[in-house]
Amino acid sequence: MEDGGLGTSATERDDVLEAGYSTSEDGTGLGLSIVKQIVEAHDWELRVTEGIAGGA
Numbered sequence: 001m002e003d004g005g006l007g008t009s010a011t012e013r014d015d016v017l018e019a020g021y022s023t024s025e026d027g028t029g030l031g032l033s034i035v036k037q038i039v040e041a042h043d044w045e046l047r048v049t050e051g052i053a054g055g056a
Contacts, residue, residue, distance in 0.1 A: 008056045013048040016056075 010015055012042050017036045022029035039046040048056060 005055050007050055007054050008048060015048070016048055 018030050019028075019033040020029040022034075036046060038044075050056070
């Protein structure tokens with residue numbers, strides 16, 4: 001799945017999965033950390049990469 005946003009730099013890719021990380025003043029930084037917990041609980045794989053259209 002990819003988003004249509006500005007994307008994430010290579011140096012930020014690990015950070016976006018940590019609780020509290022947000023680039024928005026209104027963000028909680030919980031969304032992707034919750035996704036990470038679900039992925040780990042199911043032994044799935046999660047990668048943050050550059051999307052085809054430049055998003056993440």
